[in-house]
Amino acid sequence: MQNDRQGNGNGAADPSRIFEIGFGFFASKVLLTAVTLELFTILSDRATTGAELGRAMGLHPRGVADFLDALVALGFLEREGDGEHGLYRNTELAARFLDKASPDYIGGILEMCDARLFGFWDDLGEALRTGRPQNEIKHGGRSIFEELYADPRRLEQFVEAMAGVSRGNFRALAGTFDFSAHDTLCDLGGASGLLAVTVARHHPHMRCITFDLPAVEPIARRTIERAGLDGRVTVHSGDFFTDPLPPADIYTASLILHDWNLAKKKALIGRVHAALPEGGAFIAIENLIDDGRRHNAFGLLMSLNMLVETGDGFDFSGADFRSWCLEAGFRHCEVRPLTGPSSAAIAYK
Ligand SMILES: C[S@@+](CC[C@H](N)C(=O)[O-])C[C@H]1O[C@@H](n2cnc3c(N)ncnc32)[C@H](O)[C@@H]1O
Numbered sequence: 264m265q266n267d268r269q270g271n272g273n274g275a276a277d278p279s280r281i282f283e284i285g286f287g288f289f290a291s292k293v294l295l296t297a298v299t300l301e302l303f304t305i306l307s308d309r310a311t312t313g314a315e316l317g318r319a320m321g322l323h324p325r326g327v328a329d330f331l332d333a334l335v336a337l338g339f340l341e342r343e344g345d346g347e348h349g350l351y352r353n354t355e356l357a358a359r360f361l362d363k364a365s366p367d368y369i370g371g372i373l374e375m376c377d378a379r380l381f382g383f384w385d386d387l388g389e390a391l392r393t394g395r396p397q398n399e400i401k402h403g404g405r406s407i408f409e410e411l412y413a414d415p416r417r418l419e420q421f422v423e424a425m426a427g428v429s430r431g432n433f434r435a436l437a438g439t440f441d442f443s444a445h446d447t448l449c450d451l452g453g454a455s456g457l458l459a460v461t462v463a464r465h466h467p468h469m470r471c472i473t474f475d476l477p478a479v480e481p482i483a484r485r486t487i488e489r490a491g492l493d494g495r496v497t498v499h500s501g502d503f504f505t506d507p508l509p510p511a512d513i514y515t516a517s518l519i520l521h522d523w524n525l526a527k528k529k530a531l532i533g534r535v536h537a538a539l540p541e542g543g544a545f546i547a548i549e550n551l552i553d554d555g556r557r558h559n560a561f562g563l564l565m566s567l568n569m570l571v572e573t574g575d576g577f578d579f580s581g582a583d584f585r586s587w588c589l590e591a592g593f594r595h596c597e598v599r600p601l602t603g604p605s606s607a608a609i610a611y612k
Contacts, residue, residue: 295374297339300322301320302334306351306353307358309352310350316331339356340357371425371427372424383571384568394570396571412478419482422455425454431605433458436546442466445544447472449472450473451474452517454473455483456498460490472509472511474501480500483498513543513544515547518548522573529591539612542611544609547608547609547610550605551598553580585608596610597609
């Protein structure tokens with residue numbers, strides 16, 4: 264029999280998981296700083312010495328080798344050779360997702376994590392003690408969107424961040440959901456317009472509307488124009504809690520329901536149900552928490568992020584979504600996995 268102090272075979276005596284998570288902010292901040300400094304974009308498809316890279320990013324020589332080699336050890340850079348002659352290049356992962364020139368760039372959300380969330384999460388303890396948000400709205404009376412959108416740079420940053428985090432899910436939805444029986448989709452809180460554009464691109468018979476607050480409209484127009492989809496994708500500005508929803512036989516809402524408290528979640532679900540024709544569908548894309556609330560750590564952490572960002576918003580499980588939608592009058596619901604920790608929760612009228 265094994266001595267308990269040495270380990271009982273279930274790994275409980277090895278504290279490395281505790282260190283990995285406890286020191287996780289070291290690794291997190293190295294990656295976020297690299298994205299903010301545009302390291303992966305500067306490298307692009309070149310191989311460059313550390314000294315050259317340090318100069319290109321405007322860094323003091325003191326920390327450059329440790330910074331770059333930490334990124335090698337973490338799997339975001341490769342290094343050929345050692346010492347001052349070593350040449351750094353992007354790994355395949357970094358080249359695809361962290362170089363701004365790549366169509367799959369997702370760094371926007373990491374730029375926002377670095378500029379906003381990293382600091383706000385320092386006050387998680389206060390959020391837990393008070394139940395209050397810890398971001399820009401902590402000391403003012405404005406809502407999070409009023410606050411974010413009052414500064415055009417922050418508005419662009421937020422919308423770009425959302426596109427980064429959601430791009431893979433939009434492609435997965437466009438590639439897997441059967442749109443053949445439908446012809447109009449309205450994306451509620453569509454931000455950059457990326458979901459509407461992605462579905463329209465994959466399904467030439469679909470007409471798509473991206474619906475969001477007026478401040479976001481110029482950015483959505485830009486996305487649609489760049490995609491060459493003017494005409495088939497349109498922008499509709501308004502407030503989804505108070506304005507009539509444009510007619511559609513599918514409503515989508517990506518990372519929308521989790522922004523709001525239960526009463527507002529139910530109000531929005533009720534409005535969508537009322538606007539849908541029979542046979543229509545409501546698709547909510549979220550980091551759905553597993554029904555037993557044990558496994559989807561990212562969904563649970565995202566829910567804490569909603570505490571930090573909004574105060575009363577929270578993430579939820581497929582079972583929660585189902586109960587709210589059945590209460591609103593939907594016939595049945597299903598959950599389909601999208602990318603990573605995200606899923607589509609679908610309610611049919
Ligand atoms: C968390 S973002 C999600 C963006 C996008 N759906 C995605 O997944 O990338 C929430 C969006 O809801 C929009 N929004 C917030 N309140 C709104 C309202 N009352 N009416 C319409 N849109 C709203 C915001 O402007 C923002 O674009």
